[in-house]
Amino acid sequence: MFPRPIEQAPTATRWLYRVAVPVALFLWLLPLLGVAVTSVRPASDLAQGNYFGMPSSIAFSNYREVFANSPMASYMLNSFKVTIPTVIGALALSCMTGFALAIYNFRSNLLVFFMFVAGNFVPFQILMVPVRDLTLSLDMYNTWYGLALFHIAFQTGFCTLFMRNFIKALPFELIEAARVEGVSEVRIFWHVVLPLMRPAIAALSVLIFTFIWNDFFWATVLSNSPESQPITAGLSSLNGQWIAQWHLVSAGSILAALPPVAMFFLMQRHFIAGLTLGAVK
Amino acid sequence: MTGVSLDNVVKKFGPIAVIHGIDLRIEDGEFCVFVGPSGCGKSTLLRMVAGLEKTTAGKIHIGARDVTDIDPAERGVAMVFQTYALYPHMTVAENMGFGLRMNGHPKDVIRSKVAEASRILKLDNYLDRKPKALSGGQRQRVAIGRAIVRGPEVFLFDEPLSNLDAELRVDMRIEIARLHKEIGATMIYVTHDQVEAMTLADKIVVLRAGRIEQVGTPMQLYADPDNRFVAGFIGSPSMNFLDGVVDGGKVRIPALGGGPVDTGVALPPDGHKVVVGLRPQHLAVAPGPSDIVLDIRERLGGVSYDYLDTPQGERLIVETRDDAVIDEGTPVVVTFDATQALFFDVDTERRLR
Amino acid sequence: MTGVSLDNVVKKFGPIAVIHGIDLRIEDGEFCVFVGPSGCGKSTLLRMVAGLEKTTAGKIHIGARDVTDIDPAERGVAMVFQTYALYPHMTVAENMGFGLRMNGHPKDVIRSKVAEASRILKLDNYLDRKPKALSGGQRQRVAIGRAIVRGPEVFLFDEPLSNLDAELRVDMRIEIARLHKEIGATMIYVTHDQVEAMTLADKIVVLRAGRIEQVGTPMQLYADPDNRFVAGFIGSPSMNFLDGVVDGGKVRIPALGGGPVDTGVALPPDGHKVVVGLRPQHLAVAPGPSDIVLDIRERLGGVSYDYLDTPQGERLIVETRDDAVIDEGTPVVVTFDATQALFFDVDTERRLR
Amino acid sequence: MTRAALPAASAEMPPRSRWRTHQRRLAPWLFLAPGLAMFAVYVVSPIFQSMWISLYDWDGLGEKVWIGAANYAELMDDDAFYTSLWNNVLWLVLYMLSVPAGLMMAIFLNQTIRGMRLYKSMFFFPFVISQVVVGLIFSWFYAPDFGLLYQLIEWLTGTGVAILADDRYVTYGIIAAGLWPQIAYVMILYLTGLNNVATDQIEAARLDGAKGWRMLWHVVLPQLRPATFIAVVVTVIGALRSFDLVSVMTDGGPYGSSRVLSFYMYEQALSEYGYRMGYGAAIAVVLFAIMMIFISGFIWKMWRDERER
Amino acid sequence: QDKRIVRYNADFDPAPLAAMEQVIADFEAANPEIEIQLNNFDHEGYKTAIRNFLTADAPDLANWYAGNRMAPFVTSGQFMDVSDVWEENGLEESLGSALASMTIDDKQWGVPYTYYQWGIYMNEDAYEAAGVEVPGVEDITWEEFVANCEAFEAAGIDCLTTGTKALWPGAGIFDYLNLRTNGYDFHMDLTSGEVPWTDERVRAVFDEWAKVQPYVTKNHAALEWQDAAALLVQGKAANYVMGNFAVAVFKEGGMTEENLGFMRFPEIATDIPRAEEAPTDTVHIPTAAQNPDDAKAFLAYLATAEAQNTINAAMGQLPINKDATVPDDPFLKAGFETLSTAEGGIAQFFDRDAPAEMAKMGMEGFQEFMVKPENLDRILDRLEKARTRIYQ
Ligand SMILES: Nc1ncnc2c1ncn2[C@@H]1O[C@H](COP(=O)(O)OP(=O)(O)OP(=O)(O)O)[C@@H](O)[C@H]1O
């Protein structure tokens, strides 16, 4: 283990470390803490210039106000509507592509694989105009499924990289054993490989959830009305309305951050596994 | 009739030939072991029989059927992998019944066959466990059970015990021997463990670089090897090989000094070289004036191994049944039982008979 | 004076004691081997000597220095790990020179020491390779080279050969023996391989659950074990243990039938049970009317092992020096050399002497 | 027990249909079809379409007019383009700071004390939350007059600096905001990397007398190479994709000084005053070309690894 | 029962939104078979969004602006010709003042419902604090204004505030300096690309601007216009060049008619007839509308004096319909007076009179100038280069 375990250090160092970690954490999260505190600061505090002191009272009403006076609820709902089908769709597609690329040795295998990988890195901007036109022409502009379809397609690239490598790491004998036993390829996929991919699926689903939930660019490009905008785009436009109303902006930010943070906390192990296995955003 | 026969089978990976035309007949019910150094093609050959590798040329028959181009599933073979290849998400019972289930056998048939196999393999208490919760030996038994359940005509084993520790390996070896006795099916078994090959096989096939060196019963190979490779490969510690010179119809062995030995085999003309093979247990040492020096004596209790250096720079191993102390570095006199010596041609390495 | 001495050393991981107060003296230049079952604390003890684990209580001296609380780098020890622990991004030469470089030795000193070590270990041709491009045995030699280069007073080996295949293991074992002869430093060596322990050690320390069971030369432990554990642990195949009953100052062994045997040791009173230990090579079998059945005979060429089942459900292994065929399932008569039998207390498992 | 108990030759012999004979050749394409189709429609073909569009003058509403390379010619003479390009370079270079910074934090946190898991997860937070939120948080942090940083600078130097209103600092300000989550990301990568560092090598090095920095440099870092590689890759991609923060924090301002290529492209193509699809596409193509350098490197390395297997 | 739906995309701030909802309610009361679904966007976002929804997901009604700002949508066929609505309802008569700005190719493309004056809003308390006499609506010259700025600086008050994060507030200052220095015709020539940006007359405008530049709120580039409004409210700034819609914000911030003052932008060149800025806000029917007939009915209603009264009273802006009444509000009265006496002409706004691309580049240039006046040459060269490209 590196660095040398702190338990082996002198007591003083140990105590210093125990203090240093929370202090560092506090500094590290200072901006976030500020926002969290502001989100429960009464508007009057801001008016009086009390931006960073102790709030004069705790105003959870800010949150109520956010929901009452803005389409925040609808934004959040839209985000879920885009995110959840995307997670399911991208996983379904990439389980299959990953399986095909990991198990079979056909000639263009690597070529197809690298195409998925490369596609995963391209700047969004090069896709923007054509994808927007396509979405328009399919009459899916401003719909959750228009966004979800694109995200599914794009994330399939990333997920394929991940899934393929994961399946490749499974013992190939499992597939051979099943083949010797006379199991058809489709059933091998369904009964042997898919159950073993559960950790990968869990890891990817959290990861994709966060990616899509946090997506701003495509939300801006493929939707523009509060009825269909997800929360990132919604928050950005609310920011245009809530000038100087930092307590509302903060409350909105906290609300927008909540689902991915909760997801991260609940599925932390999977999340990190996902990052480091696939390791690309 | 469920023997296996290979007719001039060839396997190429891309341009590289790995199996160079092998002919082999394995009888119905026979236990056939493939041995050979790493990379000689044992696994490849086995996988060709299983259908997991395409056969480049030649024919493979199982029983009377030509299976050369047939899917693994339809060959009536079952395979046990070195890594067990158990499905980690299924219980032991599900693992064993999986093949039958996928091929649409009714539930109760599956259940009874699994029960039967688990009885044979003493797995009854573990049927509901996942492989993770089993020891190495138990896992290996499940892998075998999975093979048994489908009632195949031919069992294929690829180094099934090499992942077990020494003690367990002995137990499982005995269990496989018993299994073969019990179900009597044809079995092909790949290993690089001497002891497994010697103790399990009805017939050993010694492979080397994709070619068969010799086929025979264990004792045939041990006592009567066809060539130097087989002689050196079978038996542990390996046979000592020394240079010899034909001298008046006898063979002189410069390293051991002493007079020429009678051979009773057809030797090349005088002055030609031969290779003399002597098993460690057919040699004996005693301290005495000599050019040969005891380098290291390894005393294991019941038996000692002496490593000797000859003046020619050759190295000899001698197995001794006592544990007397001889100091390392002592000159020793080596005696041997000339009737046990084998002789090989220097160039072709064929046995001289 | 660079022996190693341990005074009542204790190691706890959290609340769990793993080493329970061990006293041990290893002389200057001695080759000391730790053996014992897995998890008994061999590695832990070695790592405490290295300084990689803190010593919870007790004192460790290397030579005259108390090193109990000293940094590993300053103890004058070098360690060879089971996994080799080579730095994969450095060449062989860099790997070997790394320790010197870290301690600020000048470049040419490093170069000459590395050259010296690589000569001893025949690594000259590989100095510029990365470990990845080496075989297992070569890697192990580099690991040893890295230890040699630093010229330590004490070498520590933790199962250095267990990742090598059987053949290579024999070669490397002999090489280590030679190395010890050549540089004569104190060496502590952990293994669970019988043969390594028997052949390399000046002194074997048998550990069990964090305590020393017996210390002695290999032959002392083999011939004169203090207790049943040591007797069963040393020697391969292991000693057979059978129940015996004291009967008129002699011991009757029901499993083998036959009359009571004379022992020449202090036995408990009549009617008490004892455990009788018999090594496989001290038994002999012959077909004949008997309750004992030959289960399986494994014939390995020079030697055969017979696995016998007694009516009491005990299992005996007999080593036979011939390869005559006895059919499996035949009743056999077992004879043995009573003078070779050892006796142990049933409860304390101590040897009766 | 004889083999009679296990019915002989019960091995399955299903009929050999065409599918069964060819399934191993057809199966991969069946499995690939849906994913490949989606990917082709939404990712691959748009890349080529964009290249095509970049040769037109098009406002997204009316007719496209073929103008050949004129958009590129104009780019070569466009100050805003060079500003964006320069900012992209700044992003690339400064974003790289997240690699050493993430490493240092990972090393700092790679200990086991009570509650460490919780601490670590909290350190990850910035990475999990949306860049929009990060942008808002930092805008507020930088806000003139009352912003915490503004006040801090004012307290230190006497005059506050409105980071986001000053073309000298604005890009640095945004990059700093971007570094916050990026450092967290890199830290995660390194923490997992550190978890997998071979203990035996560390111990061997300890016996060899390596300590502290030298241990880090000679023994640990070489082992962290895969983590470093991935960290660099994601950082490069993150730097070149930087859109959200610029959009949320400054909208490219003041007077376009914080634009980056990805934002400029969007601005030209879709923003209030934009709608030059062809010109935007040309910028995207340039950005793509830059990214392609890195993508090729990555693919090349993957290909090498693949072959070594 | 099934109502006929009219979808209306708009970008109202809260107060006007309420007013428009009122107008819609009135309309629906009169036409019970029609339901208007108002879909409100944030103001800045709307300007981007309209492009998308016109082509993608067209509503039946959409807010926009008069003048050049609607030209791209007209020429690309996104807005519907509503000349018939004008004709049938005699709007040429009642909305006559806006006819020109609504006409392209002799057709009308939308209905205006409000306009508002720009000018300088003052915090009279700040004047007092700095010891400067509060000027009347038109009694101060540019020299005096600039001179006052020194007094404000001495008192630690920003003489002139603005928030240019969204760029357009800066254009208001430019427009006025330009109108006062060169006049209305020059403004129109410049925005339609007929005058080079490197022209001496343009430089003259910036020369004037340079005089107040040091006194403008320093961090304006990081501020939204509302942030700057807060500065005025708090008395940290004295003057603000803004449109009348800001009054609502000032009042919301706590100012009253007691301390909030209004004056016309001071005279600079004496020989030029006074021109003013008064952007007109409009409603249009997209070509792709699903229900244009009911949309037209609504437009006709929106053009009535009644509807314009309702909405402008709430917005605090001026109705276009000549029969409507100017709300009873001192600022609006002053504004109405100012506009109706502006013999020089009434401009829409820089970003409504100039084509979008030029507007964007120009406003960026203004912002840069306000931060770094020394860059003027570079800025003008850049704008000139853009002009030759954009207007070709
Ligand atoms: N898929 C493959 N592609 C190319 N060459 C292969 C492939 N599989 C095996 N080989 C080569 O074929 C030869 C035989 O391999 P095989 O696995 O049959 O050896 P083996 O006798 O089983 O060795 P071991 O005892 O190490 O298992 C080796 O040289 C190996 O490199």
Ligand SMILES: Nc1ncnc2c1ncn2[C@@H]1O[C@H](COP(=O)(O)OP(=O)(O)OP(=O)(O)O)[C@@H](O)[C@H]1O
């Ligand atoms: N870091 C540790 N924390 C807790 N317990 C440990 C740790 N290291 C070892 N142990 C425990 O100490 C005991 C001795 O372990 P050790 O590794 O010394 O055994 P060993 O004799 O080397 O076994 P093996 O032959 O398997 O290598 C084991 O029970 C092990 O579980």
Ligand SMILES: [Mg+2]
């Ligand atoms: Mg093999």
Ligand SMILES: [Mg+2]
């Ligand atoms: Mg150990």
